[in-house]
Amino acid sequence: MTAGTRLCTGAEILAVTDDLWTRSIIGPSWSGPGWLMPGAACYGTGTADEPDGCLTAVGDPHAVAELVRLLLAGRAEPPYLLTVPRGTQVEGTETAATQWEVLSLHHAPPPLPAEGRVVPVAREPSAEITALLTAASPEHSVRPGAPDVELWAGIRDTNGALICGGAMVRKPGAALRSLASIATAPAYRGQGLAAAVTAWLARQALEREPSGCLLALDSANHGAKRVYERLGFRTVREFSTLEFDVW
Incomplete structure (x- = not known):
């Protein structure tokens, strides 16, 4: 485990974030991996064979940047894709970021x-x-x-x-x-x-x-x-x- 972070379950992630997109992804069958640090959470959204090949991080952009920095430093190679809140500073990417948004409807x-x-x-x-x-x-x-x-x-x-x-x-x-x-x-x-x-x-x-x-x-x-x-x-x-x- 990378210093400053801790591995966590999907239930723990859902307990600390009100992010709706995360609630559309993590359910009982979600198998991880996930990491927490104060103000930020990160979780795998890759394939069953490579669940951490794609990662999504949510929370305060500054906390997310630190969590991502620690996770990338502890990996032999980076993920294929990393999704972060817009405005988060991440080093080491090779292409321009794709900008997208989540819309919700309640009625x-x-x-x-x-x-x-x-x-x-x-x-x-x-x-x-x-x-x-x-x-x-x-x-x-x-x-x-x-x-x-x-x-x-x-x-x-x-x-x-x-x-x-x-x-x-x-x-x-x-x-x-x-x-x-x-x-x-x-x-x-x-x-x-x-x-x-x-x-x-x-x-x-x-x-x-x-x-x-x-x-x-x-x-x-x-x-x-x-x-x-x-x-x-x-x-x-x-x-x-x-x-x-x-x-």
Whole structure:
């Protein structure tokens, strides 16, 4: 264990932070690793084979910077990705940080006319979801077949083709659900379809957990942010994700 930090459980992390994004990730099945020091927490968000290959740190930016410094100093090599509160100073990264934010919704959105067209989309076969995301949102965060997806939903055209879609995600046992990979086929943009799918999925999430639902958004995507804000979403956290050269 690195001096000045201590290993901890997911329950201990949840006990010291009110960070909503963390509450959408850490549940009973989360297996670590995690570290605490006064004012900051850090936890693994990598794969099952390499859980500390990606790390997320939350808390006061100055405390997070110190915690990250100590953790990196104690590792043979850095993680692939490190997510920290925006404004945290971290040394050793090789690329510009990706800036993104977490939006939360705590009340049902206003009804939208196109919501009546939204239908659940079968997870398998996933070819139509894959085709939509490849064409409309190549950088999508959640892919068909992802085990944490509880529900895919979308809108079809008159021929039955999927023209807009999105996912509702829940990490096993985590308190909050998030929405992800919301995309509209380019030819159908500007008709309010993504707003309708988002509103429909948000209602599903709030029915399951009334305390709220989340979504993550690239901070450069101002158009999508305006759509989400009209539905009642508000930014609650701003993060930077840093990439290290580990090859």
